[in-house]
Amino acid sequence: MRKIAxxxxxxxxxxCFFSEGPWPVEGAGGFAEYLPITDKQLENLSxxxxxxxxxxxxxxxxAAFAEASLLLTRSRREVAAGLMLDANxxxxxxxxxxEAMEANxxxxxxxxxxxxxxx
Amino acid sequence: MSAVVRFLALSLLxxxxxxxxxxxxxxxxxxxxxxxxxxxxxxxALNKEFPVDRRGNVTLPEAGVVPVAGRxxxxxTALIREALSHAYRDLEKLTVVVKERKVPVTVLGYVRxxxxxELPGDGNVQMALVAAGGISQGAQLDRMTITHADxxxxxxxxxxxxxxGDPSTLPKxxxxxxxxxxxxxxxxxxxxxxxxxxxxxxxxxxEERSAIKIFGEVGAPGTFAYKKGNTIIDLIMRAxxxxxxxxxxxxxxxxxDGKPKVFNLQAxxxxGDASLLxxxxxxxxxxxxxxVEEVRTGKQTVYVMGEVARPGAFETRDGASFINIIANSGGxxxxxxxxxxxxxxxxxxxxVVDLVKFVDGTGVQLPSVNPGDxxxxxxxxxxGESSWLKVAPSRAVQVLGxxxxxxxxxWADEMSIFDLLANAGGPTAHADISHVQxxxxxxxxxxxxLFDLDSFLKGGGSLQTVPKIHGGYVITVPELPQDPIxxxxxxxxxxxxxxxxxxxxxxxxxxxxxxxxxxxxxxxxAANGPTASADVRNIRVAHRGEKGSRVSRxxxxxxxxxxxxxxxxxxxxxxVIYIPDQTRNYLDQPPSQVVRVLGxxxxxxxxxYSDEMSIxxxxxxxxxxxxxxxxxxxxxINLSNAQSQARIFDLLAFAKTGDVRRIPVVRAGDxxxxxxxxxxxxxxxxxxxxxxxxxxxxxSIAASLSHQQ
Numbered sequence: 024m025r026k027i028a029x030x031x032x033x034x035x036x037x038x039c040f041f042s043e044g045p046w047p048v049e050g051a052g053g054f055a056e057y058l059p060i061t062d063k064q065l066e067n068l069s070x071x072x073x074x075x076x077x078x079x080x081x082x083x084x085x086a087a088f089a090e091a092s093l094l095l096t097r098s099r100r101e102v103a104a105g106l107m108l109d110a111n112x113x114x115x116x117x118x119x120x121x122e123a124m125e126a127n128x129x130x131x132x133x134x135x136x137x138x139x140x141x142x
Numbered sequence: 143m144s145a146v147v148r149f150l151a152l153s154l155l156x157x158x159x160x161x162x163x164x165x166x167x168x169x170x171x172x173x174x175x176x177x178x179x180x181x182x183x184x185x186x187a188l189n190k191e192f193p194v195d196r197r198g199n200v201t202l203p204e205a206g207v208v209p210v211a212g213r214x215x216x217x218x219t220a221l222i223r224e225a226l227s228h229a230y231r232d233l234e235k236l237t238v239v240v241k242e243r244k245v246p247v248t249v250l251g252y253v254r255x256x257x258x259x260e261l262p263g264d265g266n267v268q269m270a271l272v273a274a275g276g277i278s279q280g281a282q283l284d285r286m287t288i289t290h291a292d293x294x295x296x297x298x299x300x301x302x303x304x305x306x307g308d309p310s311t312l313p314k315x316x317x318x319x320x321x322x323x324x325x326x327x328x329x330x331x332x333x334x335x336x337x338x339x340x341x342x343x344x345x346x347x348x349e350e351r352s353a354i355k356i357f358g359e360v361g362a363p364g365t366f367a368y369k370k371g372n373t374i375i376d377l378i379m380r381a382x383x384x385x386x387x388x389x390x391x392x393x394x395x396x397x398x399d400g401k402p403k404v405f406n407l408q409a410x411x412x413x414g415d416a417s418l419l420x421x422x423x424x425x426x427x428x429x430x431x432x433x434v435e436e437v438r439t440g441k442q443t444v445y446v447m448g449e450v451a452r453p454g455a456f457e458t459r460d461g462a463s464f465i466n467i468i469a470n471s472g473g474x475x476x477x478x479x480x481x482x483x484x485x486x487x488x489x490x491x492x493x494v495v496d497l498v499k500f501v502d503g504t505g506v507q508l509p510s511v512n513p514g515d516x517x518x519x520x521x522x523x524x525x526g527e528s529s530w531l532k533v534a535p536s537r538a539v540q541v542l543g544x545x546x547x548x549x550x551x552x553w554a555d556e557m558s559i560f561d562l563l564a565n566a567g568g569p570t571a572h573a574d575i576s577h578v579q580x581x582x583x584x585x586x587x588x589x590x591x592l593f594d595l596d597s598f599l600k601g602g603g604s605l606q607t608v609p610k611i612h613g614g615y616v617i618t619v620p621e622l623p624q625d626p627i628x629x630x631x632x633x634x635x636x637x638x639x640x641x642x643x644x645x646x647x648x649x650x651x652x653x654x655x656x657x658x659x660x661x662x663x664x665x666x667x668a669a670n671g672p673t674a675s676a677d678v679r680n681i682r683v684a685h686r687g688e689k690g691s692r693v694s695r696x697x698x699x700x701x702x703x704x705x706x707x708x709x710x711x712x713x714x715x716x717x718v719i720y721i722p723d724q725t726r727n728y729l730d731q732p733p734s735q736v737v738r739v740l741g742x743x744x745x746x747x748x749x750x751y752s753d754e755m756s757i758x759x760x761x762x763x764x765x766x767x768x769x770x771x772x773x774x775x776x777x778x779i780n781l782s783n784a785q786s787q788a789r790i791f792d793l794l795a796f797a798k799t800g801d802v803r804r805i806p807v808v809r810a811g812d813x814x815x816x817x818x819x820x821x822x823x824x825x826x827x828x829x830x831x832x833x834x835x836x837x838x839x840x841x842s843i844a845a846s847l848s849h850q851q
Contacts, residue, residue: 050778050789050806053756057802086706097753097809104807108784 052103056096064114065098071121075128084124091120172210172218174198174317175244175260180222181237185230191241196318204229215240245315249274251323252281267300267312270321280329284367291318328365351425356381358430359388368424374405375419377428389433398423444511446471448519449478464495464508467517479522481554482537488514536613541566543619544573553613559593562611563619574620575599576657577640580609581616588616622655639715644669646721647676662696662710665719672698677724679750683711684718734811739764741816742771751810757791758805760814767793770818778806779813 060066072080072091080088094117101110172178174194180202182188192200198211205225210218219238226233243263247270250256254275261269267288271277283301290296296313303311315321354377357363361382372380374395384390390407397403403420410418422428443455444467451472458467464485474480480497487493499506511517520532530538530550539553539562546567553562559580569575576596582589593609611617642656642665649670656665662683672678678698685692694711701709713719722730728748736748737760744765751760757778767773776791789806796804808814 046775047777047788047790049804050791051803052807053758053791053805054802055807084706084708085704086700086709089700089704089706093753100753100807101809104780104789106780106782106785106787106807109780109782109809112784 050104052100052105055099055103058099058103060099062099062102062110065095065102068098068114068117068121069095071125075121075124078128080124080128084128087120087124087127091117091124094120171212171214172240173243174211175246175263176211176240177242177244178210178218179239179241181235181239182226182230182233183235188226193244196246202226245317245319247315247318248320249323250320251286252278252325253323254278261315265315266309267298267315267321268303270315271300271323274321277323280326282324282326285324287322287324288313288315289320289322290316354422354424354426354428356428356430358428359385359432360430361385368422372422373419374407374422374428375410377422378407378430384430387432388430390430392431392433394429394431395420395422396427396429397421398425442513444513445516446519447516449475449521450519451475458511458513462511464511464517467511468497468519471517474519477522478519480519482520484518484520485509485511486516486518487512534613538613539611540616541619542616544570544621545619546570553611553615555610555612557611558605559595559608559611559617562617563595569595569619570621572621574622574655577620579618579620580611581618582609582612583614583616642713642715643718644721645718647673647723648721649673656713656715658714662713662719665713666721672721675724677722678702680722682720682722683713684720685711685714686716686718687714737808737810738813739816740813742768742818743816744768751808751812753809755808756805757808757814760808761793767816768818770820771816772819773816775817777815777817778808779815780807780809781811781813 060069072088072095075084075088075091094113098110098113098117101107101113172194174196176194178192178194178200180188180190180192187203192202194200194211197209199207199209200222201207202222202225205222205228208218208221208225210221213221215238219236222238223233223236226236245261245263245265246258247261247265248258249270253271254277256274259270259273261273267286277283283304284299286298286300288296288298298313299311303309352368353365354368354372355365356377360378361384363381366377366380374393378384378393384407390411391409393405393407394402395405397420405420406418409415442457442459444458444462445455446467447453450468453471456467456470468474468483474483474497481499483495483497485493485495493509495508496506497508500508533550533552537553538550540550541562542548545563546569548566551562551565559578563569576594578593578595580591580593582591591609598608640655640657641653643653644665645651648666651669654665654668666672679700681696681698683694683696685694696711697709701707731748731750733748735750737751738748739760740746743761746764749760749763757776761767761776767776773793774795776793777788778791779788780786791806792804795801
């Protein structure tokens with residue numbers, strides 16, 4: 024009887040291996056850009072990006088602004104999806120880009136103002 | 143009987159007398175042309191005029207013909223009375239008088255109306271000619287003739303009468319005279335209409351033996367009538383004088399002895415010495431020859447040749463300058479090349495005089511001209527000059543390549559390359575003026591140099607930087623390659639260091655001329671732009687000529703979306719641009735840039751993904767889930783070096799709720815898998831078995847534990 028019980032126990036444990044286990048949990052974050060920002064750092068970066076847009080970044084640094092906007096979207100999605108390691112890396116890149124834009128935009132605006140004045 | 147004899151004797155006497163009178167009329171005798179008036183009271187038929195006709199008769203009514211010419215009026219009256227006595231009884235009161243005398247003559251020859259004319263008794267030749275309508279053109283006036291009734295012929299000079307007005311020079315006209323006006327021998331043997339003025343201009347000589355023939359360089363050569371006492375001056379003047387081609391010191395006269403004599407008209411005119419005038423014989427020939435230039439030489443002579451108004455030899459004096467001599471020769475003509483006037487010295491050396499430079503006041507000194515020198519003013523070489531050999535190599539530059547009129551141009555050092563190119567018609571539309579090549583020649587060596595005319599024209603700069611051109615240089619303006627596909631020969635001439643390479647999906651891939659002033663879009667446009675199948679997101683630019691290798695990727699689509707020039711790479715000559723095809727090999731796409739969509743979709747595969755997209759875009763791109771797809775269990779695997787995970791996407795639930803929070807994140811590099819329902823059933827069976835076995839195993843473990851207890 025013990026032997027039988029031992030065999031059944033082995034079978035039962037092996038049943039755990041026999042099945043592929045439960046389905047993954049439901050994903051999220053695919054449209055995080057339409058949802059409120061929960062991360063403080065991201066919120067800060069988003070605000071800075073918005074400030075850059077208000078200063079004309081879309082016109083004077085169009086490519087960089089578009090790339091930063093995409094990176095913000097990606098970061099928000101990753102945060103929402105719980106991919107925090109990837110999100111931190113992308114937030115870091117985004118921060119660098121925002122800082123670069125903030126530094127460059129001042130120079131560009133000044134030179135554009137001079138061009139306009141001269142013409 | 144005696145009466146008969148007397149009558150016959152009288153008749154014979156009368157006949158003889160009549161014939162004799164007709165031949166040689168006595169003074170006061172009746173003549174042909176006389177008009178008799180016969181009067182007989184009471185006889186109307188007789189009381190009128192009766193002319194003596196050309197046969198010497200008068201014709202009376204009822205009496206017939208009575209010969210009266212040559213008889214005296216008394217004799218004629220007796221004859222008329224005798225003739226009328228047969229018809230009229232009382233002739234006591236018969237009267238015969240000469241009422242009028244007329245001269246019937248005949249005018250023939252060169253008159254307008256030849257024929258018989260009747261003149262008054264005192265009529266002369268001129269009146270006869272007028273009565274015959276006047277003299278025709280071409281009549282020889284000095285050789286008219288009159289043939290009298292007796293056959294005697296007399297020649298007279300009517301011109302002499304016209305010249306002098308002396309009536310004695312004309313023969314007296316007799317009835318029945320025939321005046322003949324001959325034609326001038328100048329009219330020839332053919333009857334043509336001619337202009338009398340022209341005819342007279344060729345001379346008036348009617349007598350060939352005595353006429354003077356004048357020809358050569360005179361105004362109106364011709365044959366002129368000889369007049370005694372005329373000098374050679376008169377004759378030359380008659381022939382219109384000598385013209386400006388004549389040699390007045392070389393006039394030849396051939397007289398009756400047949401030997402030519404030379405008459406120096408110039409000497410006569412200079413001296414007025416009448417003894418120099420030769421005697422002109424009748425029939426002489428006078429020839430005025432053409433002037434032949436005499437070779438003039440002298441110790442003080444300077445020769446001026448070429449394009450001057452009056453080339454020739456000029457006598458100089460001490461102090462006569464170059465300008466004096468040129469001015470004396472009338473100055474350069476409009477064909478003269480005044481920049482290349484040569485002075486040829488007696489020792490054979492030549493010296494170039496640039497008169498234009500002198501006139502411009504640039505400080506050029508004119509050389510001195512000495513006796514024996516020759517000044518040569520060459521002909522100007524205009525643009526259409528066929529002989530290019532006239533310009534020496536040291537004075538010519540060659541302009542080749544893409545200019546309006548390539549060729550060999552005369553050169554002066556004060557000109558610039560701009561003058562030269564302008565004269566050569568300027569660069570053509572395809573000229574590459576940024577690489578004008580100048581081949582400088584120094585002695586036996588030639589050294590090339592490049593001149594960026596384009597930059598200079600646009601940016602200006604110091605004129606000192608413009609290369610100086612000298613005679614003998616070669617200037618080449620290269621052409622821009624037009625279309626490398628159609629004209630490979632043209633782009634073979636293009637240096638590689640000035641080229642950029644465009645390959646792949648463009649309208650005209652190939653090698654293009656490129657300069658640092660051109661950009662990425664310039665070259666892409668020159669290659670006719672990307673084709674419809676070009677993958678403009680993944681353009682590659684290989685930057686050559688740098689240390690190491692570098693390839694940059696250009697997303698032209700992003701450029702068109704943002705317009706940000708920073709997205710365009712800086713390209714330089716030598717770089718290679720590659721525009722890939724959209725349907726390129728999957729190996730060309732790194733996994734990190736695509737999302738792999740697997741399972742139950744219309745078109746499983748690798749799809750490019752951007753963070754603008756979502757899983758919904760991917761599914762749509764991949765043809766959507768198939769009918770047996772488990773749409774509520776779409777698996778998304780987020781792959782990452784740091785953190786990977788799998789998540790479920792319930793498409794059905796999302797479709798029902800529209801809750802965006804249920805959409806999982808997808809990034810480039812991730813995997814999306816759509817299982818089908820078969821796999822789900824198998825999973826459920828295995829799950830059920832697993833559950834059963836697990837329950838059984840738990841039960842057995844519990845039982846065994848209970849047994850142990």
